[in-house]
Amino acid sequence: QKEVEQNSGPLSVPEGAIASLNCTYSDRGSQSFFWYRQYSGKSPELIMSIYSNGDKEDGRFTAQLNKASQYVSLLIRDSQPSDSATYLCAVNQGYQKVTFGTGTKLQVIP
């Protein structure tokens, strides 16, 4: 079992729709969770961090964390073509180790 799992996609959504990106992790001791956006050929850019169970909203983005289910998700409301990118889920497992998933490619269709 991979430590951090994401569906590689591509996930295609029409412009204006809600995109839902999911991530599961294996280490129950994981303490913090991050979503990064990565455009092709560029470095990852932080979108959201979340540490506690529940929802965290920032503009069009909402991160959701369920530690009991070892599940973290990212919702993007009113998706725009500029949101088309690969979204990386990252989990800080402590011991100075951050593990990334392989990323989900999102395509927003105009």
Place this chain on the structure above:
Amino acid sequence: ETGVTQSPTHLIKTRGQQVTLRCSSQSGHNTVSWYQQALGQGPQFIFQYYREEENGRGNFPPRFSGLQFPNYSSELNVNALELDDSALYLCASSLAGGATDTQYFGPGTRLTVL
């Protein structure tokens, strides 16, 4: 822009050579982490430096080594380059290196090994 810089942007080396990549952390950050990202994969943790000491290491062989300087900038050194070392090398800076720290990435160095 995160304030994290890396040099060089691109690099081409041949198998068996050695390479040094450099990273300047964001102002106020004392921790630098290095990652290797192969095409189509997520970043893989190489190691982390906190206050000039290695503070955690991933599953990379000893030919991957690093340094952190008093100004918190850092170097990644790779000896005896192999073809599979071709990747995007990312450094990320953070404050304090704790479990809830947020890492901010530099633009990366694209290494090609021929």
